[in-house]
Amino acid sequence: MAFIRMASCAAALALAFGMAQPAQAQETFKVGIVTFLSGQAAESFGVPAWNGGKVLIDALNKGEAPAPYDTVGFGGMPIQTVVVDEAGGATKQVQELRNLYQRENVDVVIGYVSSGDCLAVAPAAEELKRLLILYDCGTPRIFEDGKYEYVFRTASHATMDNVALARYMKTQGVKAATVSAINQDYAWGHDSRTDFLAAMEQLYPGFKAEADLLPKFGAGQYGTEISALVRQGSDVVHSSLWGGDLQAFILQAGPRGLFKRSQVVLSAADHVLPSLGDKMPDGAIIGARGAYGLLAPKSDLNDWFWKVYQDAYNVYPVQAPYRMVQAVLGLKVAVEKAMAANGGRKPTNEEIAAALKGSEWHSPAGTIRMALGDGHQAIQQTAIGRTRFDEGRKMVVLDDIQNFKAECVNPPAGQKSIEWIKAGFPGAQCD
Numbered sequence: 001m002a003f004i005r006m007a008s009c010a011a012a013l014a015l016a017f018g019m020a021q022p023a024q025a026q027e028t029f030k031v032g033i034v035t036f037l038s039g040q041a042a043e044s045f046g047v048p049a050w051n052g053g054k055v056l057i058d059a060l061n062k063g064e065a066p067a068p069y070d071t072v073g074f075g076g077m078p079i080q081t082v083v084v085d086e087a088g089g090a091t092k093q094v095q096e097l098r099n100l101y102q103r104e105n106v107d108v109v110i111g112y113v114s115s116g117d118c119l120a121v122a123p124a125a126e127e128l129k130r131l132l133i134l135y136d137c138g139t140p141r142i143f144e145d146g147k148y149e150y151v152f153r154t155a156s157h158a159t160m161d162n163v164a165l166a167r168y169m170k171t172q173g174v175k176a177a178t179v180s181a182i183n184q185d186y187a188w189g190h191d192s193r194t195d196f197l198a199a200m201e202q203l204y205p206g207f208k209a210e211a212d213l214l215p216k217f218g219a220g221q222y223g224t225e226i227s228a229l230v231r232q233g234s235d236v237v238h239s240s241l242w243g244g245d246l247q248a249f250i251l252q253a254g255p256r257g258l259f260k261r262s263q264v265v266l267s268a269a270d271h272v273l274p275s276l277g278d279k280m281p282d283g284a285i286i287g288a289r290g291a292y293g294l295l296a297p298k299s300d301l302n303d304w305f306w307k308v309y310q311d312a313y314n315v316y317p318v319q320a321p322y323r324m325v326q327a328v329l330g331l332k333v334a335v336e337k338a339m340a341a342n343g344g345r346k347p348t349n350e351e352i353a354a355a356l357k358g359s360e361w362h363s364p365a366g367t368i369r370m371a372l373g374d375g376h377q378a379i380q381q382t383a384i385g386r387t388r389f390d391e392g393r394k395m396v397v398l399d400d401i402q403n404f405k406a407e408c409v410n411p412p413a414g415q416k417s418i419e420w421i422k423a424g425f426p427g428a429q430c431d
Contacts, residue, residue, distance in 0.1 A: 027346050029077040029335065032100035034093070034111025035136075035324070037085040040218050040244035044271045045113045045320045046086060048313075049136065052321025053110075055308045056328050057081065066304050068362070074335040077346065082106055086113060090120035097121045101130045108133060108352070110327050113320075115139035115187040122151045131349050135327035136320065138268075138289070139187045140195075140417045143373025150349060152356055152376045154327040154368060156410060158188065158240070159195045159417035160382055161267040161287050163409040166199035167430070168285060168384040168402050169236070174263055176204045180211035180234040182225055182249070184241060189214060192240035192267055198421040210234045218245065226253045230261055237262045247272050254281045270294060271318040273396040277389070280396045284387045291365045292322040294398045295383035302364040326363035330370075330378075333361040369406065372413055379410040405429060 033053060036046025057079050059065040063072040073079045082104050084096050093112070100106045108131040112118045118137035123146070125132035132151045134142065138158030142151070169176055179200060183189030193212070200207055211232045213225045226249075229237055237258065241249050246269060258264065259281035270288035273280055288295050293316060296302050305325060309317040334356035338347035341355070358375030361368055371379045385398030408430035411420035420426065 027077050028080050029074045029108075029346070030080045030082065030104070030106045031328075031331075032097075032104060032106035032109040032111070033081050033083045034086050034096065034100075034109060035083075036087055036113055037083070039087040040220075041086075041113055041242075043275075044243040044247070045136070048271070048318060049113070049320035049324040050083060051313055052305075052309060052317060053081075053324040053328060055312050056305070056325050059308065060328075060332065066301055069329060069332060071336065074332050075339040075344070075346075077335075084111075086111065086117060090114075090116050093117045094120050094124045097124055097132070098128070101125075101128055107131070107349075108331060110135050110324070110331070112137050115191070118142055118153075119187060122146065122148060126150050129349065131352060133327050133331060136323045137188070139191045141187070141191065143377040144416045147374065148376060150353055152330075152353075152370065153373075154330045154370075154378050155323045156290060156378055156380050156382070156406070157417070158192050158267070158289075159411065159421070160379070160406075160409045161240070161289050162192055162196035163199045163421065163425070164382050164384050164404045165238070165265050165267055165285065165287055166196060166203050167404065167409065169263075169265065170203045171402065172285075172400065174236065174285070176200065176207055176236045176263075178208045178210050178232075178234040179236045179238060180213070180229055180232050180262070181209075181238045182211075182213040182215065182222075182229065182241065183239060184217045184245060185214040186217050188242075189217075189240055193238070195417060195421060196238050196240075196267070198418055202421060202424055215245075220244070220248050222249050222252050225249075226256055226258055229253070230256060230258055234262055237264045238267075239264070240267045242268045242271070247276065250276060250281070251279060254279065259284060268319070271320060273387070274315050274318065277394070277396065280387055280389065282386075282388050285384060286387060286398070287382065287384050288319045289382075290319060290322065291381050291383045291403065292319040293317060295385060295401060296322070296364060297366050297381070297403075299362075299364070299366075301362060305364040322363070322365050326361075326365060326368050326380075329363055330356065330359070330361050330368060334359060367406075371406075372410070379406040381406050382409060 134153040140157040269286035337355040338351040385401040
């Protein structure tokens with residue numbers, strides 16, 4: 001077990017910068033961070049996510065984040081972090097979660113990219129009555145199949161990504177009489193494929209589903225699958241591949257002409273654009289799991305986050321750091337709301353949970369609202385665009401960007417995603 005301790009000198013920083021000291025200035029707020037720091041998901045997701053968290057928490061501890069986040073730490077309490085590698089599988093992550101609560105005595109855990117890990121750790125946090133914020137994983141089943149008091153997800157689940165893709169194709173006039181799919185063989189891939197094909201049935205009635213490929217997570221080599229997709233020649237190829245799997249698939253499929261033979265639509269692809277550069281084929285339709293990175297809305301908060309991230313890491317932020325940042329900001333809003341209600345004391349788990357439940361806050365990606373899962377599951381706006389390598393800027397840019405309101409691409413409260421899609425999106429607000 002390897003804990004990486006970071007930002008543990010936050011209290012000293014507070015004194016060094018002469019910050020205003022609240023009544024409980026001797027207290028700190030300890031956050032466990034779990035994200036991939038090794039393995040094939042680290043480069044694209046885990047490390048960029050924590051990089052986003054680091055620049056934000058550093059700014060919060062110095063009181064240098066823009067309003068309304070310009071108070072020090074969480075309600076004057078400096079933020080400490082304990083960072084744990086998500087690699088190793090669900091069983092290991094359940095034990096690591098218990099260690100964070102019981103040995104490290106963290107106040108809250110923010111974590112998890114893998115849908116399988118999220119499904120495993122959520123019941124453990126609930127059993128211990130300790131706060132858990134899921135910042136990234138996409139399976140809708142967390143709050144559609146379960147009910148929690150201490151578990152929250154501060155980003156939309158994957159239904160939004162796939163409904164938005166299908167809506168974008170329809171409004172852009174994409175031909176889709178035949179569709180093939182390639183998705184990872186675990187919860188995320190299965191749920192993404194199900195939601196996308198169900199949305200297609202509503203928007204492209206009568207379309208024909210063809211190849212349905214489910215390579216294992218981390219397969220790395222896709223020669224057989226690419227041959228099948230090229231041979232099939234479907235109008236559209238859908239994929240929710242991510243991280244190293246997605247990079248490998250694009251690098252292997254591009255030279256073999258898949259992107260020219262079929263319209264490839266990728267639900268979570270923005271994070272590979274900086275590293276792929278001119279290896280990313282033009283014309284792919286991609287999402288970012290939210291209005292993140294090149295798809296983010298213009299705002300002072302987004303401009304600030306983009307600059308501090310790019311200054312620190314010499315690359316622009318993509319979806320993972322945005323998602324980590326909106327989790328930290330949501331927690332800050334909840335902690336300070338709870339403190340305002342309890343006379344300024346460090347809040348309990350139950351007080352923070354009550355404040356976060358059903359709340360909303362501003363993020364660099366727009367407004368986040370805890371509208372589903374009885375106030376425990378977020379919805380947010382999103383956007384989709386087409387890739388094009390810009391020779392002048394030497395980077396991939398996105399054209400034909402279309403924005404979607406949160407209420408257009410997320411189910412209403414109290415309704416399961418797949419039932420909402422199959423019913424024809426009742427209550428969707430897309431105007």
